[in-house]
Amino acid sequence: MENFDLNALGVVFDWDALGVVFALLGAVLAALMGGIGSAIGVGMTGQAAAGVVTEDPSKFGKVLILQLLPGTQGIYGLLIGFVTLTQIGILGGEAPTTLAKGLLYLAACLPMAIVGMVSAKWQAKASVSSISLVAKKPDQFGKSMIFPAMVETYAVLALLISILSITSIASL
Amino acid sequence: MTEEYIYAVARVRSRELNLLSRQDVDQLMACRTYDECLRTLSDKGWGDGDPSAEAILAAEEEKTWAFIHELTDDLTPFKVLLYPTDYNNLKAAVKAVVTGVEPRDVFLPGGAVDPELMLRCVREGDFSELPETMAAAADEAYHTLLQTEDGQLCDVILDRACVADLLQCGRESGVEILRDYAELTAAVSDIKIAVRACKTGKSRAFLDAALAPCGTLDASSLAVAACKSLDDLFAYLSVTPYGEAAEKLRESYSAFEKYCDDRVMDLIKEQKMNPFTVGPLFAYVLARRNEISTVRIILSGKLNELDDGMIRERLRDMYV
Structure with missing residues (x-):
């Protein structure tokens, strides 16, 4: 089959104009997927926290901290989205001049988007377990924080790689 | 979910x-x-x-x-615990109607089905308002008791139906602990029936009618062993997952009952580490x-x- 040539029809399509579209898509995905993961996570831990507080209101402070742990991915996603917007000519910087650059921004946002969503849900599961731990052994609160915090490591790593990539693309 | x-x-x-x-x-x-x-x-x-x-x-x-x-609001998973109470109330209702005695303080509280509904169903001979499997068992037990006046046969029909419902409920729940608990309860019920039948010299036909098939015990082998002697029964149990039950039964019946309750505790203790389900x-x-x-x-x-x-x-x- 012969290649379809838009230019042969007299239609001139500037593929490079799509660069900013893909860059914006990356920013949106980072905020969207991180936010979805955190919403699910904080919802799950909220249910567990409410269960504990129903029986023992004095544990509110402890379970609140554990409830909020899966909320950070949403914040990281927002940060990546914001930094991207300041680089691609929407809130500052310059719009990507080529399609390849736009795709690079999209790729740079994906670690935060994907890891943010997945890690928020798994961190929520660890937090729910830790809330059960605090319900039975409030004196073990310090240890109970560590288990869900371990999952945070991978969200932070994704945040780092996304930030480093986004801020370096402009100089390519 | x-x-x-x-x-x-x-x-x-x-x-x-x-x-x-x-x-x-x-x-x-x-x-x-x-x-x-x-x-x-x-x-x-x-x-x-x-x-x-x-x-x-x-x-x-x-x-x-x-x-x-x-x-x-959904008590379906807990039916495994409620069926024994329901079937006990059903026995009481059937016997009260057939013997013409006004039931007083014979029903246990806390079942899934209202005992008064059971009583009305048995009186009217219409069991359609009861759950399907319970209705079939109630119908059979009621007519058997009317025709034979054998209360034990009536109990056997309802006990077996109770165990069958338990096992089905456990299987359908998709929750491991419910399935295992139902299986353990069914097996313990069969062991108790076999031991009592062996001691009272019951026939093979009685055992075949009374023993409910379950996954961890072969009802037919259990019936064969129970028809021979207690030693044969214990020998059969020793090659099943209930080998310790045979030792406890040799010791005393109360030791066996404690063993059964302790096995339930062993079964549920792992739930202490489960934050979901x-x-x-x-x-x-x-x-x-x-x-x-x-x-x-x-x-x-x-x-x-x-x-x-x-x-x-x-x-x-x-x-x-």
Whole structure:
């Protein structure tokens, strides 16, 4: 089959104009997927926290901290989205001049988007377990924080790689 | 969906702090008299004002189910625990109608089906308002009792239907602990029937009718062994997952009953590490039943002034 040539029809399509579209898509995905993961996570831990507080209101402070742990991915996603917007000519910087650059921004946002969503849900599961731990052994609160915090490591790593990539693309 | 029980499980975890521990049981055992035991229970928040032992224990059972009703509207997973009560009430209803005796204080509280509905269904001979499997068993038991006047045969039909419902409920729940509990309950029921039938010299036909098929015991081999002798029955059990049951039965029947309750505790203890699913709720109900049963043993021992050693050998393992 012969290649379809838009230019042969007299239609001139500037593929490079799509660069900013893909860059914006990356920013949106980072905020969207991180936010979805955190919403699910904080919802799950909220249910567990409410269960504990129903029986023992004095544990509110402890379970609140554990409830909020899966909320950070949403914040990281927002940060990546914001930094991207300041680089691609929407809130500052310059719009990507080529399609390849736009795709690079999209790729740079994906670690935060994907890891943010997945890690928020798994961190929520660890937090729910830790809330059960605090319900039975409030004196073990310090240890109970560590288990869900371990999952945070991978969200932070994704945040780092996304930030480093986004801020370096402009100089390519 | 495993996440629908997150709130409920968190509440159960908090309530588990109030379950009786081994130290609490020791404290009850250290009470010198029956009345002192009742006072200690009252201090721990047991009962609802009525100082009699039966009222205290009934109030605790009621509190447990009130708590479960508060946590979930869907009691389907708990039917595994409710079927024995329902079938017991059904037996009472069938016998009361056939013998023409007005039922008074014969129904157990806390079943899934209203005993008055059962009574009406049996009186009218129309079982369509009962759950399907229960209706078929009730119909068969009612007509068998009318025709043969054999109360034991009526019991056998309903007991077998109860075990079949338990097993089906456990399988359909898709929850491991419910399936395992139903299987254990069915196997224990078969072992008890086989032992009693063996001791009273029942026929093979009776055993075939009474033993419910379950996954961990072969009903036919169990019936063959029970028809021969107790030693043959114990020899068969020793090659099944219930080998220890044979040893306990050789020791005494109360040792066997303790073994059964302790196996249930072993089964549910892993739910302490499960923050999702209905498993921890189910385990909590069983743990409460276990502590009520333990308290009943202590109270009954203290009331009859039994030796502490004799009471202690009957005490069950605790959940916490």
